[in-house]
Amino acid sequence: MSPDLDLLERRLLFVTGKGGVGKTSVAAALALLAAGRGQRTLLVEIDARGAIADVLESGPTAFDPREVAPRLWAMSMDTEESLREYLKLQLRVPMLARIGPLARSLDFVATAAPGVKEILTVGKIAWEVRERHYDLVVVDASATGHVVGQLAAPEAINELVQVGRVREQTRWMLDLLSDPMVTGTVVVATPEEMPVTETLELVDRLEVETRVPLAAVVVNKVLPELFGRGEQEVFDRLCTPARRHQLASVVAGPVDPVIDGADLAVRLRRSRAEHITRLRTELPRDLPLLYVPYLFTRAHGMRTTRSLAEALGAELGY
Amino acid sequence: MSAGGLEQLCAAREIVVTCGSGGVGKTTTAAALGAMAASQLGGKVLVLTVDPARRLATALGLERFGNVETQVPPALFAEAGVEARGELWAAMLDTKQSWDDLVRAHAPDAATRDAILANPLYRNITAKFVQSHDYIAMERLHEIHRSGRYDLIVVDTPPTRNAIDFLEAPERMADFFSSRLLRWLITPYRSRLVNAASKPFYTMADRILGSQFLADIAEFFVLFQTMYDGFVERAQAVSRTIADRRTSFVVVSTLEDAPVREAEFFMQALVDRELHLGALVLNKVLPAWFADPAAAEVAGRLVRDADEVAGALTHVPLPVAGEAASGASGHLEPLGERAQVGRVLREIGQSFDDYRIVATREREQAAVLARHPELVVSVPHLDHDVCDLPGLVDLGRALW
Numbered sequence: 090m091s092p093d094l095d096l097l098e099r100r101l102l103f104v105t106g107k108g109g110v111g112k113t114s115v116a117a118a119l120a121l122l123a124a125g126r127g128q129r130t131l132l133v134e135i136d137a138r139g140a141i142a143d144v145l146e147s148g149p150t151a152f153d154p155r156e157v158a159p160r161l162w163a164m165s166m167d168t169e170e171s172l173r174e175y176l177k178l179q180l181r182v183p184m185l186a187r188i189g190p191l192a193r194s195l196d197f198v199a200t201a202a203p204g205v206k207e208i209l210t211v212g213k214i215a216w217e218v219r220e221r222h223y224d225l226v227v228v229d230a231s232a233t234g235h236v237v238g239q240l241a242a243p244e245a246i247n248e249l250v251q252v253g254r255v256r257e258q259t260r261w262m263l264d265l266l267s268d269p270m271v272t273g274t275v276v277v278a279t280p281e282e283m284p285v286t287e288t289l290e291l292v293d294r295l296e297v298e299t300r301v302p303l304a305a306v307v308v309n310k311v312l313p314e315l316f317g318r319g320e321q322e323v324f325d326r327l328c329t330p331a332r333r334h335q336l337a338s339v340v341a342g343p344v345d346p347v348i349d350g351a352d353l354a355v356r357l358r359r360s361r362a363e364h365i366t367r368l369r370t371e372l373p374r375d376l377p378l379l380y381v382p383y384l385f386t387r388a389h390g391m392r393t394t395r396s397l398a399e400a401l402g403a404e405l406g407y
Numbered sequence: 408m409s410a411g412g413l414e415q416l417c418a419a420r421e422i423v424v425t426c427g428s429g430g431v432g433k434t435t436t437a438a439a440l441g442a443m444a445a446s447q448l449g450g451k452v453l454v455l456t457v458d459p460a461r462r463l464a465t466a467l468g469l470e471r472f473g474n475v476e477t478q479v480p481p482a483l484f485a486e487a488g489v490e491a492r493g494e495l496w497a498a499m500l501d502t503k504q505s506w507d508d509l510v511r512a513h514a515p516d517a518a519t520r521d522a523i524l525a526n527p528l529y530r531n532i533t534a535k536f537v538q539s540h541d542y543i544a545m546e547r548l549h550e551i552h553r554s555g556r557y558d559l560i561v562v563d564t565p566p567t568r569n570a571i572d573f574l575e576a577p578e579r580m581a582d583f584f585s586s587r588l589l590r591w592l593i594t595p596y597r598s599r600l601v602n603a604a605s606k607p608f609y610t611m612a613d614r615i616l617g618s619q620f621l622a623d624i625a626e627f628f629v630l631f632q633t634m635y636d637g638f639v640e641r642a643q644a645v646s647r648t649i650a651d652r653r654t655s656f657v658v659v660s661t662l663e664d665a666p667v668r669e670a671e672f673f674m675q676a677l678v679d680r681e682l683h684l685g686a687l688v689l690n691k692v693l694p695a696w697f698a699d700p701a702a703a704e705v706a707g708r709l710v711r712d713a714d715e716v717a718g719a720l721t722h723v724p725l726p727v728a729g730e731a732a733s734g735a736s737g738h739l740e741p742l743g744e745r746a747q748v749g750r751v752l753r754e755i756g757q758s759f760d761d762y763r764i765v766a767t768r769e770r771e772q773a774a775v776l777a778r779h780p781e782l783v784v785s786v787p788h789l790d791h792d793v794c795d796l797p798g799l800v801d802l803g804r805a806l807w
Contacts (some may be wrong), residue, residue: 140665156420190557232429249527249623282432282794315754316696323751327446331739332720340709341718346694346702347709350762353694353788385761387768389664 096305096377096405097123098271101265102219103228103301105236106277107287111309111397113140114389115277115381116229118397121145124161125398126407128224133214134165135230135239143164146391162223171209207242208259215243215262218271233291236298240266240274240299266301273304278368280308280361285368292372303376307401308365310383315351328352379404412782413657414807416685417444419557420655422552422648423685426564427659428669432690432786435793435802436659437563438467441495442796443803446484449492450558455548458497467497467796474508476551479796487797489719505543513634528627541576542642549645550593574649576679581642655685660776662689662769665774674779686782688806689773693788697766706779709756717749 093183096102097119104400113134131154134141142149147157152170154162192245217227230236243266247259266272271395278288288306296302316324328348337344369378381400386393417423417440425437434456441454453476454467467479476498483489504701514520523529544745548562561581564573631638648654656677670687677684709716721742742748777783786805793802 109431109661109663113665138669143664279430283434313758315758316751319743320747320751320754323748324755326740326742327751327755329739332742335720335739336716339716340705342697342705342708343701344705346696346699347706347755347759349694350697350702350706350759353764354758357788386762387764 094270094348096275096379097126097128097225098275099271099304100224100277101214101226101228101272102304103230103236103240103273104275105230105233105291106278106307107284108232110277110279110284112232112277113229114144115275115307115309115401116227117141117144117394118401120161120163120227121158121394122398122402122407123225123227124158125351128160130335131223131226132161132163133226133228134163135210135228139165140204140250141229144389144391165195166210168209171213172364175209175212179203204263207239208246208255211242211266212258212262215265219261219265225269233287237291237294237298240295240301244300264302266299269302272301274301275305276303277307277308277309279310280364280368282364284327285364287377288368289371292376303373305377305379306368306372307379307381309381311365311380312354312361312383314358315355321355322357324351412444412784412807413440413686413688414447416655416657416782417447417561420559420685421557421653422548422560422562422651423655423657424562424564424649425657425659425688426673428666431659431661431666432688432793433659434563435560435799435804436657436688436690438497439803439806441497441559441561441792442479442484442799443807445479445493445495446489446491446800447807448559451496451550451559452559452561453496454496454563455551456497456563464497464499466664467495467754467799470571474498474504476556483796485539487795487799489796490639493558498551500544500547502543503685504567505547509543509546510634513637515633519630519633523627523630526623526627526630528623529630542579543575545576545645546641546647549641549648552648553644559593574676574682577642577645577649581639581646618741629750650680650682652683657686657688658684658780659688659690661691663773664772667772670776671779674776684780686784687776687780689776689783689785691788692773692785693762693766693769695766697759697763698770703763706756706759706763709752710760713753713756714745714749716752717745721745721748763774 102119104119106112106115117132120130124130132141132145134150138241139149141147141163143162145157145163147155147163150157150163150165152164152167154164157163214226214228215222231239243259243262247256247263250256250259252287271382276288276295278284292303292306295301327336333344333348336348365380372378377391379401381404384393384396386396423437423440425433425440427433437456438454441452443585444450445452453727476496479495479497481491481494484495506529510520510523510529514523544564547561551557552560658670658674658677660666674684674687721744743751773783773785786802789798793799
């Protein structure tokens with residue numbers, strides 16, 4: 090389980106969660122927060138979908154990291170590039186041309202030896218951490234269904250390959266990935282039925298099937314509490330037909346949408362509160378929970394990511 | 408909200424595949440369609456989920472279901488107040504189990520079968536690695552469809568990018584098994600003679616992976632080679648099933664930025680592959696009245712003049728015992744302290760403004776998406792998650 094260590098003091102964070110919970114936004118916000126606090130930070134996008142470019146308004150990212158904000162570098166994973174770099178740096182393989190077009194060879198090797206793509210991904214990330222090119226590496230990792238396979242890849246390869254260069258490589262990777270002072274997983278959830286259920290399952294699976302330690306759970310899109318003490322009763326009375334009628338005559342306009350809208354907001358908030366309770370009671374006690382509000386914004390972009398970073402910073406006590 | 412319109416699609420097709428990015432309600436939509444088809448159209452309907460996460464069981468009120476197709480208890484429909492004309496079945500794909508079944512069915516003899524099942528590489532491929540999932544899912548779908556046991560199969564896919572992998576899985580499998588590279592790899596294991604052309608490759612592979620691992624790989628493929636013809640043939644048959652007129656795709660999305668982009672991407676991918684895009688389901692859509700300008704005006708007024716409005720609402724002489732009530736609101740229960748009422752009004756107006764921003768953005772997204780498919784179905788934002796059969800039926804009605 091997670092030691093009593095500040096989240097951003099680790100050197101490698103894998104951010105994961107069920108699709109649609111805001112995994113990429115949270116990863117970008119954590120990276121932005123760390124960079125803002127003076128850490129040289131690398132943000133890695135695993136599924137090259139350009140989502141990071143959207144939330145940071147950075148323009149397209151590539152395999153070569155690019156500084157997109159002060160002290161914040163962004164890159165997108167590319168297993169072929171990763172293999173190329175690995176062969177060049179680690180093995181000093183001469184005459185790459187002789188093994189033919191690398192893309193075809195990689196496809197072939199990757200299909201023949203499953204886990205190769207996963208290990209090239211995790212390996213590149215672990216290498217950046219080991220070489221201390223950055224103070225912190227934040228990974229926008231795969232979604233819940235696939236992240237376990239990715240994080241378990243070094244171990245799986247380690248079991249399969251009994252000798253040779255790769256085995257040595259996976260050994261240091263495993264050391265680095267299993268050290269709670271270095272590496273942590275951040276699971277992002279929204280307070281809804283399925284995301285909470287999947288988060289609980291994922292937390293279990295990560296503990297059982299991988300050696301990567303858990304660092305925190307981020308509860309994203311928490312809806313605001315509309316009414317304080319005694320105010321809900323006032324609102325309930327406002328909802329009665331007579332009061333609606335009265336309000337309509339005072340403001341001279343349609344009040345039903347406004348009142349029904351607030352009613353919907355209250356009900357949404359209430360159903361979500363139950364799921365927050367479930368997370369709190371069923372997650373391991375010493376796993377920190379960070380709450381981030383739902384942001385009512387026009388579009389996602391740097392402004393939203395900044396707000397998210399601020400909210401996370403507040404939760405972390407910065 | 409208008410009637411959905413997926414009834415026609417479910418009645419006319421034999422396979423309906425729901426796809427879209429994670430968290431948009433794809434699994435629930437698949438289950439709701441299955442529940443509606445089983446209860447309204449009759450016949451035998453199977454909901455097959457290929458998502459690694461185990462969610463469908465909860466929604467169907469099944470404690471747990473695995474690789475084996477399980478019938479949703481008819482009593483559950485009765486409890487939900489629905490008269491079911493047909494049967495609803497559910498199955499979840501267990502990758503490992505399905506691969507084992509496949510090997511058992513296609514291995515030429517018991518020795519090969521056992522050798523494959525015991526090969527360390529095979530065990531890892533099937534148990535741990537993601538890619539094998541996509542192929543086996545398609546294989547299973549094809550197998551079930553061919554068996555003719557069901558009138559309709561509703562398939563829930565993994566999130567979008569993976570759904571593309573899912574579409575391409577049979578082709579990739581066929582390509583792979585018929586590739587020259589594969590034969591090239593297997594040759595030295597068989598003959599122990601490395602020819603000059605392939606030597607650099609093996610030298611490098613040996614250095615990186617160690618020769619034992621290479622031997623494991625080679626053994627694995629030599630064994631699989633025995634099932635070669637069957638595999639390629641089946642992979643092609645699976646591809647044909649997906650492209651068949653009896654199969655249709657339903658793309659599901661919410662109106663948030665990322666899912667919308669994924670939905671667009673996926674719809675384009677379907678069009679490019681000449682697959683049938685049956686409908687777009689827009690999920691968790693906020694009510695249209697959030698976009699009402701007159702209501703926005705009222706909300707603005709509540710934020711600006713909350714105290715003044717609160718004054719007007721609370722400044723009503725309270726009925727005194729024995730006296731006739733004065734005015735229409737005389738019988739009303741007191742609303743509250745003026746200051747408190749003001750705070751509530753301001754909060755209501757503010758909340759409307761917040762949601763209006765989101766609703767406006769959503770309308771724009773919906774307009775963009777609706778350009779692609781023939782049929783667009785909107786499902787409102789439900790304030791409770793759908794996690795039981797009555798919930799699925801409610802959702803199903805909105806889709807139907």
